[in-house]
Amino acid sequence: MPEHETWASPDALGICTRDLDVGAKSTLRGRRLRRAFPDTLHTLGGWPTEWRELLIGWIRASSPKRKWDTLLSTAGSRRVHLAHELLDALLRAGWVEVEERRQSGRWLPLWVNFLELSTLRYHLGLADKDALAELFCAEAVRSLQDVRLVSAQQSLSAASPQSALRRLALLRALDVWLTSQRFGTRRDFSLFARGTTKAISTAEWEWLEHHVDLVELGIERHSPALWLRAPVLLSRGNLSLDLRLIDDCIALTPGTLDSLTRIEGRIGCWRLLENRTSFERAARRYGDNDFVVWLPGFAPSWWRQSVAQLLTLCPASALIACDPDPAGIEIALQAAEIWDEAGLSWQPWGMDVETLSGLPHCQSLSPNDEEQLQRLLQQPLPASLQALADWMRIHAKKGEQEGAI
Numbered sequence: 001m002p003e004h005e006t007w008a009s010p011d012a013l014g015i016c017t018r019d020l021d022v023g024a025k026s027t028l029r030g031r032r033l034r035r036a037f038p039d040t041l042h043t044l045g046g047w048p049t050e051w052r053e054l055l056i057g058w059i060r061a062s063s064p065k066r067k068w069d070t071l072l073s074t075a076g077s078r079r080v081h082l083a084h085e086l087l088d089a090l091l092r093a094g095w096v097e098v099e100e101r102r103q104s105g106r107w108l109p110l111w112v113n114f115l116e117l118s119t120l121r122y123h124l125g126l127a128d129k130d131a132l133a134e135l136f137c138a139e140a141v142r143s144l145q146d147v148r149l150v151s152a153q154q155s156l157s158a159a160s161p162q163s164a165l166r167r168l169a170l171l172r173a174l175d176v177w178l179t180s181q182r183f184g185t186r187r188d189f190s191l192f193a194r195g196t197t198k199a200i201s202t203a204e205w206e207w208l209e210h211h212v213d214l215v216e217l218g219i220e221r222h223s224p225a226l227w228l229r230a231p232v233l234l235s236r237g238n239l240s241l242d243l244r245l246i247d248d249c250i251a252l253t254p255g256t257l258d259s260l261t262r263i264e265g266r267i268g269c270w271r272l273l274e275n276r277t278s279f280e281r282a283a284r285r286y287g288d289n290d291f292v293v294w295l296p297g298f299a300p301s302w303w304r305q306s307v308a309q310l311l312t313l314c315p316a317s318a319l320i321a322c323d324p325d326p327a328g329i330e331i332a333l334q335a336a337e338i339w340d341e342a343g344l345s346w347q348p349w350g351m352d353v354e355t356l357s358g359l360p361h362c363q364s365l366s367p368n369d370e371e372q373l374q375r376l377l378q379q380p381l382p383a384s385l386q387a388l389a390d391w392m393r394i395h396a397k398k399g400e401q402e403g404a405i
Contacts (some may be wrong), residue, residue, distance in 0.1 A: 017034050144172070273322070278404075
């Protein structure tokens with residue numbers, strides 16, 4: 001090999017040396033490179049477990065050239081001797097090139113250059129980062145169907161290739177989950193995405209939470225439930241649940257609600273409230289006469305399905321109360337679709353100019369609020385919501401439902 005020409009003949013251990021900077025002989029200083037040139041790189045199958053474990057820690061970084069002091073720090077004070085043993089083994093086997101510096105009459109390692117990092121990773125059972133990066137680029141070309149997942153997908157460019165691939169697969173499973181209109185707990189989604197109920201790490205859940213609203217996407221920490229109060233009797237076959245016993249509110253799961261066959265009793269109207277505190281107040285105040293339900297923001301599909309089921313068994317008009325802000329208008333319109341599809345009337349409640357302008361405290365619209373408001377003003381709105389949107393645009397103010405109801 002041409003590069004052999006610059007190296008001295010191998011010593012008894014098969015290691016060649018090349019001087020970099022000999023320095024004055026009287027100073028006993030200088031720098032040199034040392035490496036071996038085996039015909040084939042040695043496998044690591046017979047190496048001690050302690051060597052392999054330390055080596056894995058050494059090559060986690062992407063750079064093939066590492067300072068010896070950094071590698072010693074990774075080893076820790078209890079494994080200094082082990083680190084020197086491993087370096088000698090790597091050098092003799094041809095896996096590394098070591099740059100040494102002469103100090104106080106001794107040659108000391110300064111830099112360690114891993115020559116075949118990808119092959120070394122392979123022998124240790126580690127993934128090849130370059131190959132994974134290429135695979136991620138190829139996989140990322142296929143776009144996701146649900147636009148709500150775009151932000152999460154874009155964030156993957158900053159992750160390691162191995163993590164990016166795992167999280168992209170998670171997003172693809174979530175995309176299918178949404179297309180199939182599924183809902184359930186986090187364990188349900190983990191089972192759906194990866195085959196077991198605890199396969200998604202805490203870090204991955206936190207990453208998902210940062211980019212998407214999991215509840216909106218039908219993934220609850222625990223079994224989802226509809227919070228309500230109403231003066232009715234819920235029945236299934238010969239079994240009944242009398243909600244008139246409830247003085248404040250009760251939570252019922254979608255499975256329970258979907259199995260109902262009839263609802264007995266009269267109500268004045270339905271009242272949907274977005275703010276949880278406002279809902280609890282309204283449940284105590286109006287629940288003797290009306291069907292009061294908590295509206296969890298941009299409601300997930302299970303919530304809409306359950307409410308639509310109840311509305312079929314107990315039809316009546318609705319009053320919908322959300323925050324008097326751009327998002328509140330969108331949330332109210334989304335919930336109102338259930339009544340529109342059932343051919344029943346609805347109207348906003350506490351979402352008018354008089355209520356917003358009379359609040360003791362208002363907040364300024366954020367840039368996102370302003371963009372959302374502009375989108376709303378480009379579509380036909382009920383008269384009261386149109387007036388509310390116009391007032392917010394002119395005054396650049398918004399409010400919270402809790403201050404009104």
